[in-house]
Structure formats: C-alpha cells, structure tokens
Amino acid sequence: MAIVVVGSVAYDGIKSPSGSVDRCLGGAATYFALAASYFTQVRIVAVVGDDFSQEDENVLRSRKIDTRGIEHTKGKSFFWRGEYGENLNEAKTLETQLNVFQTFNPQVPSEYLDSEFLFLANIDPVLQGNVRAQMDGRVKLVGGDTMNYWITDPNHRKNLFQTLKGVDVLLINDTEAKLLATEPSVPRAAQKILQMGPRALVIKHGEYGATVFFKEGEFGGGRHPFRAPALPLEEVRDPTGAGDSFAGGFMGYIASQNRLDREVFKRAMFYGGVMGSFAVERFGTERLQALTRQEIDIRYQVFRELTHIG
Amino acid sequence: MAIVVVGSVAYDGIKSPSGSVDRCLGGAATYFALAASYFTQVRIVAVVGDDFSQEDENVLRSRKIDTRGIEHTKGKSFFWRGEYGENLNEAKTLETQLNVFQTFNPQVPSEYLDSEFLFLANIDPVLQGNVRAQMDGRVKLVGGDTMNYWITDPNHRKNLFQTLKGVDVLLINDTEAKLLATEPSVPRAAQKILQMGPRALVIKHGEYGATVFFKEGEFGGGRHPFRAPALPLEEVRDPTGAGDSFAGGFMGYIASQNRLDREVFKRAMFYGGVMGSFAVERFGTERLQALTRQEIDIRYQVFRELTHIG
Numbered sequence: 001m002a003i004v005v006v007g008s009v010a011y012d013g014i015k016s017p018s019g020s021v022d023r024c025l026g027g028a029a030t031y032f033a034l035a036a037s038y039f040t041q042v043r044i045v046a047v048v049g050d051d052f053s054q055e056d057e058n059v060l061r062s063r064k065i066d067t068r069g070i071e072h073t074k075g076k077s078f079f080w081r082g083e084y085g086e087n088l089n090e091a092k093t094l095e096t097q098l099n100v101f102q103t104f105n106p107q108v109p110s111e112y113l114d115s116e117f118l119f120l121a122n123i124d125p126v127l128q129g130n131v132r133a134q135m136d137g138r139v140k141l142v143g144g145d146t147m148n149y150w151i152t153d154p155n156h157r158k159n160l161f162q163t164l165k166g167v168d169v170l171l172i173n174d175t176e177a178k179l180l181a182t183e184p185s186v187p188r189a190a191q192k193i194l195q196m197g198p199r200a201l202v203i204k205h206g207e208y209g210a211t212v213f214f215k216e217g218e219f220g221g222g223r224h225p226f227r228a229p230a231l232p233l234e235e236v237r238d239p240t241g242a243g244d245s246f247a248g249g250f251m252g253y254i255a256s257q258n259r260l261d262r263e264v265f266k267r268a269m270f271y272g273g274v275m276g277s278f279a280v281e282r283f284g285t286e287r288l289q290a291l292t293r294q295e296i297d298i299r300y301q302v303f304r305e306l307t308h309i310g
Numbered sequence: 311m312a313i314v315v316v317g318s319v320a321y322d323g324i325k326s327p328s329g330s331v332d333r334c335l336g337g338a339a340t341y342f343a344l345a346a347s348y349f350t351q352v353r354i355v356a357v358v359g360d361d362f363s364q365e366d367e368n369v370l371r372s373r374k375i376d377t378r379g380i381e382h383t384k385g386k387s388f389f390w391r392g393e394y395g396e397n398l399n400e401a402k403t404l405e406t407q408l409n410v411f412q413t414f415n416p417q418v419p420s421e422y423l424d425s426e427f428l429f430l431a432n433i434d435p436v437l438q439g440n441v442r443a444q445m446d447g448r449v450k451l452v453g454g455d456t457m458n459y460w461i462t463d464p465n466h467r468k469n470l471f472q473t474l475k476g477v478d479v480l481l482i483n484d485t486e487a488k489l490l491a492t493e494p495s496v497p498r499a500a501q502k503i504l505q506m507g508p509r510a511l512v513i514k515h516g517e518y519g520a521t522v523f524f525k526e527g528e529f530g531g532g533r534h535p536f537r538a539p540a541l542p543l544e545e546v547r548d549p550t551g552a553g554d555s556f557a558g559g560f561m562g563y564i565a566s567q568n569r570l571d572r573e574v575f576k577r578a579m580f581y582g583g584v585m586g587s588f589a590v591e592r593f594g595t596e597r598l599q600a601l602t603r604q605e606i607d608i609r610y611q612v613f614r615e616l617t618h619i620g
Contacts (some may be wrong), residue, residue, distance in 0.1 A: 086494040184396040186517070187542040207496070208518035211542055224615045227539045232497040232521055266619045305534045307617045309576045 001140075002041040002066075002114070003255045005032045006106050006131045007121025007244075009046040009070060013081035013095070014283060016088065018237040024284035025056045027078065028121035028145070031241035034288040035248025035275040036119075037063040038296055040255040043112045045069035045131065049076040049100045059289055069109045075100045088239050089206045108134040117255040119247060120144040120167065125160040132166045141260060143169045143251045144198075145243070151179045164197040171202040171247050187213075190225075200265065202250065202272075204243055206230070212269055220261035228269035229306050231277040231299075238283045242276045245288060249275030274299045311450075312376075312424070313565045315342045316355040316416050316441045317431025317554075319362070319380060323391035323405070324593060326398065328547040334594035335366045337388065338431035338455070341551035344598040345558025345585040346429075347373040348606055350565040353422045355379035355441065359387040359410045369599055379419045385410045398549045399516045418444040427565040429557060430454040430477065435470040442476045451570060453479045453561045454508075455553070461489045474507040481512040481557050497523075500535075510575065512560065512582075514553055516540070522579055530571035538579035539616050541587045541609075548593040552586045555598060559585030584609045 012026030033042045043066035052072065060067050081095040106127055118135050120128040122145045132142060144167035150156040160180075164170065170193065174186055180196075181189035186203060190213040193201050199218040204210045209229040214222070250272035257264045274296055278287045322336030343352045353376035362382065370377050391405040416437055428445050430438040432455045442452060454477035460466040470490075474480065480503065484496055490506075491499035496513060500523040503511050509528040514520040519539040524532070560582035567574045584606055591597045 088495075185398075185544065185546075187544045190542070191544065205518055208515055209537075213542075224612065225542055227519075227542070227616050229537045232500070232523075232535055232537075234495065234497045234501065236495075263620050270619065302534065304619070306537050308619070309580065309614070310573050 001116045001255050002043055002112075003036055003117035003119060003251055004043045004045060004069070004108065004112050004115045004135065005029050005036070005119040005121060006045040006108075006128070007032065007119075007123055008078050008101060009044065009048050009052070010078035010080060010101075011051075012240060012284065013079070014084075014238055014240055015082075016084040016238050017086060018235070019283065021283045025059060026080065026240060026284060028241075028244045030060070030285060031244035031279060031288065032119060032121055032248040032251075033060060033065045034063055034285055035245040035279070036252030036255070037065050038275075038291060038293055039249070039252030039271070040117075042066065042252070043069060043115060045106045045108055045112070047071045047073055047100050047104045047106075050074060052077050059285070063289070066112070069107075069112055071107070073100050082240070084239060088236050091240070106131050114138055116140045117251060118142045119251050120163075121244065121247075122147050122150075125150050125156060125163040129159070129163040129166065132163070141168050141254065142166060143171060143247065145171050145247060146176065146180075148176060148179060151176060161196065167198050169200045169202065169251075170198040171204065171243070171250070173204045173206065173243065177201075177203050202269070204246060207232075209273060210246065210269060212265055214262065214265075219265060222262050226262070226266050226269060228266075228273045229303060230273055231302065231306070233277060233280065236280045239280050241279050241285065245279035246272040246276040249273070270300055270303045271296070273303055311426045311565050312351040312353055312422075313346055313427035313429060313561055314353045314355060314379070314418065314422050314425045314445065315339050315346070315429040315431060316418075316438070317342065317429075317433055318388050318411060319354065319356040319358050320388035320390060320411075321361075322550060322594065323389070324394075324548055324550055325392075326394040326548050327396060328545065329593065331593045335369060336390065336550065336594060338551075338554045340370070340595060341554035341589060341598065342429060342431055342558040342561075343370060343375045344373055344595055345555040345589070346562030346565070347375050347558075348585075348601060348603055349559070349562030349581070350427075352376065352562070353379060353425060355416045355418055355422070357381045357383055357410050357414045357416075359383065359385045362387050369595070373599070376422070379417075379422060381417070383410050392550070394549060398546050401550065416441050424448055426450045427561060428452045429561050430473075431554065431557075432457050435460050435466060435473040439469070439473040439476065442473070451478050451564065452476060453481060453557065455481050455557060456486065456490075458486060458489060461486060471506065477508050479510045479512065479561075480508040481514065481553070481560070483514045483516065483553065487511075487513050512579070514556060517542075519583060520556065520579060522575055524572065524575075529575060532572050536572070536576050536579060538576075538583045539613060540583055541612065541616070543587060543590065546590045549590050551589050551595065555589035556582040556586040559583075580610055580613045581606070583613055
C-alpha cells in the first residue's frame, strides 16, 4: 500500500572523520523515500529550487518513487552543511540555507489521496498538520518526526501538541523524548508522550538501537515494549539521514503488510535498524540508491543473530 | 561449579532522587556474590574491619555464600558515599574511605582452590594478578572488571595490561572500553581489546543493555557479537551495584552450565541484565537478598519478549 511522505528534499555538504562531500542529494524526505521504496510505493510531497538537477530527480524515479508532489519553484533548494567529530552521534551544523523551503506550503496532489499511509518528516508542525488534514479519508496510519527546535520554542510547542493528536506513531530520539515530556527518565517520558496522542512511540537510541512503546490496548494489546538493536558497525562513514532511513524502513515495512499488530511492528523495528545501518556506510544516499531486497533480508538475519537466543 | 570472587565487601552511603540511606552493605564482591548465588556456589575473598556486623555476614551466609575467605582485620571497613542526580547513569562520589582496603593482600583459602571459575572484581590490577596466580590449576574461566582509574594512570595501566593477559572475559562499560583501547568507536575499541588477552569482551551500555564481542574462533566460533537489552524501567531507585550484579548473573549462569559455548554466553548476557534490573529496584543489596529462581526466570522471559520476534 502506498505511503506519502512530506519533508525536505535538499542538498547537503558533509564532513566526517571518513571524508567529505561538498554537495550531495539529501533531505529527510529523500532518505525516508529511498529506504521505504524497497518495501512499498512511496510518494513525495516537497519543494525544490531550480538548481535541483534532473539527475537527482532520476535517483528517486529509478526507485519508482512518485515525484509528482515535488513542487519546482524559483530559487535555490534547501541546503545544509554539517560536520561530525569523533563522536558521530551529533552533527555540528555549519550552515543552513532554507531557501525555497522558507515559503513551503505543501499541497498533496489529488493522485496521492488514495494512499493509506502517511509520514510527516521533521518540518513545522503547522505544515505537518495541514498535510494530515489534506489526507483525511483513507489514511490508516500516520507516522511523524520532530526535533528540539519545535519542541522547545513555546509557540511551536503549542502547534506541535496540536499536530501530535493526529499522529499514530511518533519517531524521535532520547533527547527529544525527554524534552517533549519534560521528564529525565526515558521510560517515564514514553508513558507521558503516549498520553499526547500517539498510540505507539519509537525512541531511537543512536548506536544502541531503538525501543517501541505502545499505548495500553493499542495494536493488538500486550504489556511489553520492544527493543531493536543497531549494528555495532566498525566504520560509520556518514551518520546523516540514519534516523530518516530508520523511519523509511519502519514505515515502509508496515505499509507492505496487511495487518497492524505488534508482530508487524517488531519486524518493522528491525527493518528500520537495517535501513539505518546501510545509510551510514556511505556518504549521503549512495548506499540507499542501489540495494537489493536480498541484501536487506540478509542484514535482517544479522540483526536477528545479534539479539536472538538459540 | 564453584566461583571465587575477589573484591570489596564494604559499606555505602547512597543518595538518589528516590531517597537515601546513610549506611548499608555494599561493595563489588557483595553485589557480585549475591547475584551469582542464585546460580552456583560462590566463594568470597575480601577484607573487612571490626565494624563489619554479624548481621551483614549473615546476609551472605543465608545465600550459602562461602565467607571463609573474608579476612577480618583491625580498623574500619571500606566506605563509599555517593549521590545520583536525575541522570542516574553516573554517581558523584562524595567520600571514599579505603580503610582496611588500603593494605588488602588477598589470600585465597586452600578450601577454594578447587573452584573452576574466578571473577576479579574492580581492584588494583596487581592484586587481581596475584589472585589469578594463586588460583592456577583448575580454573576454566576467569572474568574481570576494571575502571578508569587503573586504565588512565600510566603505572597502573602497565599492570592492567599484564593482568589482562590472564583474563578470559573482561566486563567493562563504553567509556572504559574507549579509554582502554584509546579509540572513540566502541566496535573498533572492542576489536583492539580482544588483542590484549580477553577471548570475550562484554561492554555494558547502562540503560541500553550490553554487547558481548568474541575473539575470532573462541567459544565455538561464529562471526557475530550478541546484544542483550536492559529493561526500560520506569523507576530506578539506586543504580549502585548494577554492573557488579550484571557480572554476578553473567558469570554465575556460565558457572552453572556444563559447556562454554556462545549459546551459553548469550543466555548469560540475559541473566546478567536480569540481575542488574533487580539490583536497581531497591537501595543497596535489598532486592538481591531475597529473590527466588522463579522470579528470575519470569524476568528472563520479559527480556526475551522485549527483544525476540514472533
């Protein structure tokens, strides 16, 4: 079943201890779409400038991603430049040019409206809410992401709380969860966030994997959260997009299934980890552009061996 | 099969957001021994002062722990006082009185010499080496712990490297692993440490669980590390001794088995996590004093449900 993603399609400049690139295809919606494209039909809603190359659009199209919702407008595409130190968990942002993103007013094409899954990548919660409203009708599951900036600024925070009421599965990291719930314990923060709207909450722990918490009684019931590992990778070349690739693998796998129960969520957590682990092996989206489903399933087995007993 | 542990038997003063205790039974060897006692016969080598109460010795004896190797000497027992803030991962040490521990010269009683397992808790690497030497003969597996102080001080570091040659399984945390290997990537640090002597390395990630890495070909072979979770506990009352309790559950379970292969290690990682999760539920060793094997096995199943798919 098709999934619509709204978010940034952009260019990145990246420096890490393994090397650097001046400019490559990036953006949350790009990483999400490429990762999800190995599981299901993906449709992007985004905006790019007149510097967006045909070659980069072809990267998406060759993965059969629907790009009719990418608005081409006068000006330059969103550009981000960042650097990773020895601690690869956090990027130091060196430059952010919003460019055409500054006036982004996402419109879902009518051809997308029969999609049953929606992912609201990290953009202004008001825009997330608008897209959610445009998609009302057939949508079975809405996933969402956000970040510190929207969580901590008082005005944006108010809008975010409004948007969260329409999000079924929120995917954020430990720091974001603590800030959102104003609670230093992650498990307690999770319980608080599950009272804000989401029926499931995925908290990403970087190199330690991710945990999904469920609201009582949702998605078939059961008492326990579920924890998926990350691979202990000896070489992480570029962590950019790891979280968005996780979300793409996670939501893409769910959209490919016929039911929405906890066993599906558990496997989706593994597929999320798998896609995140591929993304960081090369700079930018390179690794996500040319995978095979067989490579993905072999790595899924590695994740299983990493965590399963006998 | 019996396991000998050498380390501190001490008193602690602890403050955490959940409360405080002025003085309670503590020490690495105490936590280790109590946790391991649910799996196998445990024998302690330690030193205490004349303030060590019969009541506290009875806590050990009632778990059938052999205390003949606890030397009683003139003076006061080792005392540590610490405080945890909202971030429960790190204790702030407020006071350390080495007392009788200052001149500790551990002697393994002849009655212990038929033990097949040995755990060197966190003490001076020279003393760890001495105990290792006294136990030569029947020992099948030596586990060990250490800490930043021994790793970073140039003289102690030299002694530590010597001791590591006689340690089969080293259990340390992420920070210690990075310092020991002088390598910021944990998976790369693991590979370096496995060249220093240990045939297996358990790296503890606090609230995120722990990973065991194996030296190529050891313990039955196989390519992959194994990652065990920690429980996402909503209330951690006192993190003191969590790592030692992990080590006790881990080594105790291994000592209770008839083989030393990777499946045994995997289950041992889970039992380590289980004992650590019990330890932090109450102040000091309270929770570890009166568990049942049934409670332990029920929690083992919770760990399984937390990580296993379908």
